[in-house]
Amino acid sequence: MLTRAFQRSLRTSHSSQHTVLRTCSNARSTSSSSQHSLPAAYYRGGTSRAVIFNRADLPPSQQEWAPIFRGAIGSPDPYGRQLDGLGGGISSLSKVCVVGAPSTHPAADVDYTFAALGVKNADVDFSSNCGNMVSAVGPYAVDAGLFEAHRDAQSAIVRIHNTNTGKIIHATFPVVNGEAAARGDLAIDGVAGTAAPIKLDFIDPAGSRTGQMLPTGGVRDRFDGVDATCVDVANPCVFVRADDLGVSGTLTPDEISATPGLLARLDSIRRQAGVAMGLASKPEDVPGSVPKIGMVSSPAEGGADGNNKRAVDLVVRALSVGQPHRAVPITVALALATAARLPGSTVADVTSSDPIDPAGITIGHASGKILVGATFRGGGGLEFATVFRTARRLFEGQIFWK
Structure with a gap:
């Protein structure tokens, strides 16, 4: 579909340009008929x-x-x-x-x-x-x-x-x-x-697929011997601590892929969490895209800015459709901002109690950081969450x- 600006430019173009367009169109319809x-x-x-x-x-x-x-x-x-x-x-x-x-x-x-x-x-x-x-x-x-x-x-x-x-x-x-x-x-x-x-x-x-912010009924579950928090905000997500998996929370996406057994273990946890969240009746039927899984760690692992100040409030390495994400899915960031406010969750365990930006939670990811604002109702429910993108x-x- 042509934009209004492009349509205007076509109307005012020279006749020779129209000839070129007609010629290209005819060639395309002939050579690409299959x-x-x-x-x-x-x-x-x-x-x-x-x-x-x-x-x-x-x-x-x-x-x-x-x-x-x-x-x-x-x-x-x-x-x-x-x-x-x-x-x-x-x-x-x-x-x-x-x-x-x-x-x-x-x-x-x-x-x-x-x-x-x-x-x-x-x-x-x-x-x-x-x-x-x-x-x-x-x-x-x-x-x-x-x-x-x-x-x-x-x-x-x-x-x-x-x-x-x-x-x-x-x-x-x-x-x-x-x-x-x-x-x-x-x-x-x-x-x-x-x-x-x-x-x-x-x-x-909250409750994008399951109807509940905490679809398993609590803030902490255990899969494959690892503590996990299951949250459904924007998308169902499950979060585990990198320490509990015996890896650094600041692994690069390539290092995650190269760590023997790590992707398979994360997928096993993800599929078990999917069953516990009611997304499927058995692990092999859990969709590839949800729940999403993230490894979280403390802001100490997220490094510091040029003034040697803490740069983030927590760190995440997220997976999407089985692959380490080069940044962080926005829906995962929204779920993290919510889980960080839930006492006893695996995310709250590693989140700084003193946010570096009063507007929300600053999350460190593989390509930098992102600020997520979350507004909660008086009863603790999430009213809306805000991010800025381009x-x-x-x-x-x-x-x-x-």
């Missing part, structure tokens, strides 16, 4: 990237989406590189989003459905939300004309209904000439450069698959 195609866009959202489809362009039945998504992303790829599609060979780059309007929820403007795709396998998993890619949904809705932003408006608030979890997220971001702004001064760890800030308010995020439109047009 391929399928649909309008699509490609966005970075936070520390992830995804192909985004307009819901109206896809088949009516979600059951028909999986082959399209696999072809677009390039999965499964036994070489693990997804060279025949737009995936990047790791879980944070093997994603698809579907955005549609009007929303099916009365409190939202658009619907957003997330799919996590396996890199080497054919999995197309709709069981979780992606908090990083949420940051791109509002800008996409504006750029694609699904949400009208007036040309003289300086900002937009898009209310997003995540169909995977049934939860509502409010995205607030600047707009320029009726389109989402790209330039700005916000830097986020894990992404080079700066961009326009996008404020994400996750409304009442996003950028990378391209839009037709995507092809065989």
Whole structure:
């Protein structure tokens, strides 16, 4: 789908440019007749990237989406590189989003459905939300004309209904000439450069899949002889202490993968936690994307800033779809901020009692740190959680698959 700005530029272009466009279009329809195609866009959202489809362009039945998504992303790829599609060979780059309007929820403007795709396998998993890619949904809705932003408006608030979890997220971001702004001064760890800030308010995020913030009924469980805390906030998550696994809390993603038996043990704990949380009846049926698992450790392991001051309140190394995450999934960060406030949890055990930023919890991850603000009700329930991210439109047009 062409943006309004691009449509305007086409209308005012020279006739020779139109001739080139017609020639390219004719060549494409002839040489690519064996391929399928649909309008699509490609966005970075936070520390992830995804192909985004307009819901109206896809088949009516979600059951028909999986082959399209696999072809677009390039999965499964036994070489693990997804060279025949737009995936990047790791879980944070093997994603698809579907955005549609009007929303099916009365409190939202658009619907957003997330799919996590396996890199080497054919999995197309709709069981979780992606908090990083949420940051791109509002800008996409504006750029694609699904949400009208007036040309003289300086900002937009898009209310997003995540169909995977049934939860509502409010995205607030600047707009320029009726389109989402790209330039700005916000830097986020894990992404080079700066961009326009996008404020994400996750409304009442607890119980995204299980209906409860503590789906096992308590703040501490035990799996494979290891203490764990199971929390369902934005996505179901399970947290274990790195010390209890006999490893450093500051391992790099590559070191996690290279540590003998560590990934297998974490997946075993994750699957047992999934059964305990009611996500499946047996470990082998637990989805690949939830619960997510993270190893937590004290801020002493997170290092210090240039003034030798403590830089974070706790440290996490998270896994997503079986792979060590290069930063931290936003939904994991939201769950951590909640678990840090639960006395007796494995996360509270390693969280500093003196936050370095009064606005929330500062979490150290493999690429830096992130601040998560959490607002609790008087009774202790989580009212909403806030993070700031950036996003950028990378391209839009037709995507092809065989």
